[in-house]
Amino acid sequence: MRIVMVLAVLVLAGIFAPQARAGEVCNETSYYVDAAKAWGGQNGISAQGWQRIAPGSCVRFSGVPAGVPQFLYARTSEAYLGGPREWRGLTPVCVDRANFQIEGAEDCEAMGLEVREFRQLAPSERTRAVLVEPDDFGSRALEAGVQRLLQALGYEVRVVDGFAGRRSRAQIAAFERDTGASFGGNYERLVERLHTVALERNREVGLNVCNQTSGPAGIAIARQRNERWQSRGWWRIETGSCMRVVAERLQPGEVFLFAQTIDGERSEPLRRGVEAFCVAPGRFMSEGRSSCAERGYTQVMFRPSPVPVDGVARVTLEDADFEDLVQ
Template identity: 25%
Template sequence: MRIIFLSLLVFVVSAGGASAKYSFCNKSSYALSASIGYVDGDRLATRGWWRLRPGQCKVVLTEQAKPGRYFVYAEAIPGHKGPLRTWSGDTALCVENTGFFNLRNQDVCRDDPLRQRKFFNVEVTEAAGGAWQTDFTEASTYTVYSAEVAGVQRLLTDIGDDAGNIDGAMGRETQRALANFRRKKGLSDGYTIDDDIIDALIEEANAREAKLGFFYCNKTNNPVWSAIAEPLDDADYRAKGWWKLEPGDCSKILKGALDKDHYYVYGLIEDPTAERTLTGGNKSFCVNTIMFTSETDLSCGDQELDEAKFRRFEIGGVESATFDFLPEMFAEPAPAAPNP
């Protein structure tokens, strides 16, 4: 699931007084979830998620945008095909993974990388007059209207309908696919684009994606830190981790329909008495103590990483698979040495 950083544009909107605010504008072909970080008194706060339809602009902070540094992050909805697209940077800040959140304590995710996102920096200037807008864009330059059309084209493609090229132009193929989808949903005839049709497309794309992918489930009584290695070709693999799974939790590790017949899995039980690793490992991959991605075309030493034995998991030709971490799969703690 390679994270892609797409081009972004940040610019000032001339405004002042009562209209001062911070806005996001989605000029991409993706439906987005966006978040902002800012200084709130003596703390650094984060707030999100705002759903941004393609072509939609939204006020996210109604108070005056003060000169100084803000932090912004956005990611595409899971229903879009392909690797996760993000608009990101280098500053790790805390978020909640679902629902709207407003966090004023950045320590809450210090030990949980799944609740961290890499925000990019935005410098608001005095010349802004208290109002600032951040645009999320792609290599293709879209207006607000053409981004909306391109977003509908992408969503139709995500659910398996042929809408032609994703180019922001309302051609005949797009009109035909959109009219068919409207009829399927019992909406009025034609190919009108409105919020209801975009929301219905987002809902269907997310529902389709929810059934696909590779999942981990923790069926032990302790937290499990997990990693995975996926085949790239006949000889090479990419390993990555860590995902923390609380007892009883399940998490999607790879999105989209699976197209390999096997994967390699790895886990560590968080046990205060000793480190307990997943047994049955038969192939070595490179790992690190923090979040990592490594490939087998370089040695672990060249990547300054450690080595661990991963366990092969056959899935056949299915598009979705789940690996359950069970208590008996982990090595028992070594007995304590007797006191002399």
């Protein structure tokens, strides 16, 4: 599930860095992020990505023309549980799943591309922009990144605050023992190794949905949260693409799934649903599963997700899974 960092904004930092390089993006969050940059021109909006930025580090986007509108989007890597976090805005831009350079694309779907909502940068942010969280880690971002990854790997880190105290040092020592490595206080090497291990462990954990139908599909899920049922959606999955819609280790019977085809104004629901939950036409989150109509929702039937294996469940949608495609 995508989690928008409502208070996490891009802040102007160029005035504090007179020697900043053109097109620089710095990461003062506690997460590894993948960033993309876009810019306007005579042929529409062009974009390039992805550049992975470690906590406390910066990267440079080259080849961006001077004096044109610029846009930025970032998301957390797959190393973290709980779903991706995004730093985004309101401008739709075509992107690819792997590294890309796109010039003036407008019809994303026709080109097999995905859409992400970029934030337009202020003119002074074009030289150097900074990604932050509500907890403004600043120069402590690297230490906070180490704590966040230790937490993602199940080590006992109660608070991510960027202060490497006794508890954090004890968990770093435990990680070194578990991996047979020693980093000697080199936090750059440590955070890189932590990220590699977390990617290997967590990138598949959760509910993964692949779309093998003849068109895009919209996905909604329902699950019990704090003893109360909650349904939410939508995730758009293009034909031939896969998406992790739940990024937590799953237990049997924990998650239910609904899908519908997307074909202009026409859509077909997923067949063989067994449990009723509430949905809405646009992006939604519904607490509870009863009285859908009275609360402005529509009641539909969800399927149980497959039994997870080691916390991972996979679903592949095909044309035969939707109502009017089977007689």
